[in-house]
Amino acid sequence: MKTYRSINKHFPVVVAAFTSVLLLSGCGPAPSASETDSSIQAVKLARVVDNVNITSRTFPAEVSAVKTVDASFEVSGRIVYENLVTGQIVKKGEILANIDPTPFEQGVKEARARFDQASRDLTRIQATFKKGLASQAQMDNAITAHELAGIALEKAQQDLSYTTLRAPFDAQVSERLVENNSFVRAGDIIARLQDVSRYYFNVNVPERVLSAHKAGTPVLATASIISAPDKQFSLHYVEHATQPDPITQTYKVVFAADATAADLTPGARATVTVQVNQARFADGVLVPFSAIQGNDGAGFHVWRFNANTSQVNRVKVDVLHIENNFALISGDVSQHDKVVSAGASKMREGLIVKPYTPEQ
Known part of the structure; x- marks a missing residue:
């Protein structure tokens, strides 16, 4: 009990001294990194840019x-039609040129005939195989022949489709390198097309x-x-x-x-x-758009960082113009001030913060 009274007797003096220390520390420079409480919120700051600094x-x-692409056929043949006028605009899918399709049409007919024959052979082998009159090897050969005939038919049809060259996008014909009735090989450049969208x-x-x-x-x-x-x-x-x-x-x-x-x-x-830093207005400074808080009804503000106290203060501003990610503002904000550019919605008057420093 005696010890308690002794402490209690001197308690006002201790409080006063502690308060004086706090007041003196508040007037001094911002605390160093080693002295900063880890619980203090880190914020991203941005420097205010003078709008007239051009x-x-x-x-x-x-x-x-x-882009510019080279147009070419994927098969060889003689050009029987071309719609390639230098400087003209062609629409996506529009026919640019045709190769004589006759030999390719014949190729499709031959491939279809072989496929039909392979289909009939497969049907006959399947029937005899079920009766035990055909071997497994004969059955496998018939299936393989049918599949190969189908692949050959698909290739012949694809080659026939390649005889028509279409515009891959809306384009301008910048250069024509062949004339009608010319024989071209697969891969030969016949024209250059430019995307002028x-x-x-x-x-x-x-x-x-x-x-x-x-x-x-x-x-x-x-x-x-x-x-x-x-x-x-x-x-x-x-x-x-x-x-x-x-x-x-x-x-x-x-x-x-x-x-x-x-x-x-x-x-x-x-x-x-x-x-x-182009200026379109006579007055004002530039800040990141993300630093602006508020709305048309309540007005707008930014949170200015005070390096001496490590506090943020709300500053009312007028938004004059928005350009991409920046806003031109006027108010009690000047060049070289720093404002909170990320997390501004979480700020409050007098909040102590520390500048965010990315880890190295």
Whole structure:
């Protein structure tokens, strides 16, 4: 009991001292990693980007089709019909050319006759086998002959179908390499077809521009044809090479026009202007779209991270524009601030968090 009274007597002093330590620690720098409680939630942060920070570069480009394929027959013969006009558009399934089908039709007739004969022989052997008048070997031979005749008939029918060459997709005939009545062998290229459902713009860009795209920075591109510089085409990213050109040390990047245009032609020379952090509005900053919380009725907000206190605070913002995965906002948020970009719906005012660091 005496010991208890002694502790109780000095308890207010201990509490006051402990409170003072807490207050002093709250005014100091954020706790180190070793001092951070493992229960503190880790969040992914994103830096606010100044909307007026624009980097614009123009590169020479070449227009190409989505793909180019070589059209050829799978059998040999003499072409008796061709519908290959350079520059024309053909629909998927449309007949491009025909080989004389006569020898192939004869092949089908011969194969069918052999199949019918094999079927009759099999039926006769089966009847005699049941009566014990045919051996097992004769029965097996009849079955094998029937199967081989069926395979030969299927091949003959398939070869006959190969005498008609059809367009594999909606395409433009870019080049015709044969004329009507020409004899062609299987595999000989008779025409080149281009898929022009979209048009690609191929450019070579330095590593800095490619890195900006890979880091998630908004990269917008527009193009114009050298022969018609007044008309602009909006582009979107398709793919890029992962190995640089050994001489120029640039990376090939492919953009696609948003819509098919009649005045675009594969092989045309063009210029592509790539803009990083393009601003369409005079004011505002850019944040990842995932950082935006709220709705039209209640308003929108983001959670700003305070590096000194390790706390997040709710900041009301106005959403001015949405571009791909980024939102242009205005409010009490400035360049170089950090906002919660993943898990923002789980935040609350004054919550202590720690930046998420991926494991190495």
